[in-house]
Amino acid sequence: MAFDTMTSIHDVAPREVVGRETTLRFNMQHQAAAYAALEVLESGDVDRVYCDYHDDFVVRRQSSAGTNYHFYQVKTKGKANHLWSLREVFALKKSGQKADKGGLQAVQNSFAGKLLIHALTFKTACREVTLLTNVHFSDDVLNAVQELQSGKPTSKTACFLIEKLGDIFEAELGKDAAIEIARKLSLLANVKYIGDPEKTFAVEAREAIFQYSEIDLTREEAAKIASGLLALVQKKSMTSIKGMTPDKLDDSVGIGLQDLLSILSLTPQTYRALVAGADPKPLRTASFLQRRLFALGAEESMIEYATQAKVDWDIWLRNARHTYPESQLNFLLQTITDIRTKWMRSGGEFSVLNQAITDTMADASAQRIRALNPDLLFGGVMADWVRKESA
Numbered sequence: 001m002a003f004d005t006m007t008s009i010h011d012v013a014p015r016e017v018v019g020r021e022t023t024l025r026f027n028m029q030h031q032a033a034a035y036a037a038l039e040v041l042e043s044g045d046v047d048r049v050y051c052d053y054h055d056d057f058v059v060r061r062q063s064s065a066g067t068n069y070h071f072y073q074v075k076t077k078g079k080a081n082h083l084w085s086l087r088e089v090f091a092l093k094k095s096g097q098k099a100d101k102g103g104l105q106a107v108q109n110s111f112a113g114k115l116l117i118h119a120l121t122f123k124t125a126c127r128e129v130t131l132l133t134n135v136h137f138s139d140d141v142l143n144a145v146q147e148l149q150s151g152k153p154t155s156k157t158a159c160f161l162i163e164k165l166g167d168i169f170e171a172e173l174g175k176d177a178a179i180e181i182a183r184k185l186s187l188l189a190n191v192k193y194i195g196d197p198e199k200t201f202a203v204e205a206r207e208a209i210f211q212y213s214e215i216d217l218t219r220e221e222a223a224k225i226a227s228g229l230l231a232l233v234q235k236k237s238m239t240s241i242k243g244m245t246p247d248k249l250d251d252s253v254g255i256g257l258q259d260l261l262s263i264l265s266l267t268p269q270t271y272r273a274l275v276a277g278a279d280p281k282p283l284r285t286a287s288f289l290q291r292r293l294f295a296l297g298a299e300e301s302m303i304e305y306a307t308q309a310k311v312d313w314d315i316w317l318r319n320a321r322h323t324y325p326e327s328q329l330n331f332l333l334q335t336i337t338d339i340r341t342k343w344m345r346s347g348g349e350f351s352v353l354n355q356a357i358t359d360t361m362a363d364a365s366a367q368r369i370r371a372l373n374p375d376l377l378f379g380g381v382m383a384d385w386v387r388k389e390s391a
Helices: 018-042 086-090 101-108 111-125 139-150 156-168 175-182 199-213 219-238 246-253 257-263 268-276 282-295 300-320 326-345 350-362 374-390
Strands: 046-051 057-063 066-075 126-133 185-188
Touching: 018 046, 018 057, 018 066, 018 199, 018 219, 018 257, 046 219, 046 246, 066 111, 086 111, 086 139, 086 156, 101 111, 101 156, 111 126, 111 175, 111 185, 139 156, 139 185, 156 175, 199 219, 219 246, 219 257, 282 300, 282 374, 300 374, 326 350, 326 374, 350 374
Parallel strands: 066 126, 126 185
Antiparallel strands: 046 057, 057 066
16 A cells, blocks of 8 residues: 555545534524524514424413413435425335334334424423424425314325324324324425525524514624524523423523523613503614614613603603694604704714703793603604604
8 A cells, every 4th residue: 555645635535424414403403493583572472482492492472372382393404405205204104004013103203203292292282393494395295294284184194193193102092182283283394594504594584683673784793693693592402401490491491582682782671661662663673772872882871761761752742642732742843853863963972962952942942841851852852763764
């Protein structure tokens, strides 16, 4: 064997490639969980996403009807044209499927089996179970799931699952109970927010943040936030839960609003103040005021004051419309717009804003509105600023 030739590291197949593939798989799982967590920003039913807890991730919803959970399992493939088959998803054959102990055990351990067990375990608290992937499913799989969701199975696969579901999970299940469990299974294919490189996730996350909160991020901001989200999911996924009390689990393995506000550089106090007011999009407003005022050199105390003043103004104006003549309020709103315009032309100098507010308060027309004071006027300017940028 000659040793006088140069061999490139790429000329020899690596001895171990599982680690790299595993890392990529977990990255995609983290991307899916991070993307799901962004729905918390909408301030709707979704209030927490659990990472690598009971499944790859779980979305919790809170409503007047109670708490329910949506379980997700993430399965990825490197080849974009891969189609997940019946055998891969359900451990079932197209024909000749046996109902012996080995066959039933295989179904229980399949992708679908590991999801459907949640519907059995959590009962009505399980809202849905979803198999999420970056590729596609075969028609056999799509048709089977569609039949299960309809509650009217006709294909061999769907009928087998309904008839044998109790045996598969070693539970006493009638047909109606089996149908109720099986119809919770859903598929989510060819998702765009998981992949390699992570740049894809950053682009999709930026769109999701705008959809849920109307915060329009620059590309640089989106990349930074995407990185922070993935790091957060990774941390939550790796946290040891051994011996942890239930009251600490939510914060340890779950992502909530406060986690997201931290990544978006918004203080909880700012957000809570806006929620308490009349703002229909509190997160967007909080983001706008916090980022823009910070860019003008405002300290955190000034940002908190501006946010609260905006809330106070919204509440006051809503009540004032029933107290003061419309013409009087319209003149006041125009005056506030003039103050904001003058302030912006100065480059956002707070001394200019303060002087303009002082001058306005000294004007006789402002004094006729007895409840008006410098704090309310300042809040009016903040509200006008937000309104202009939202137009």
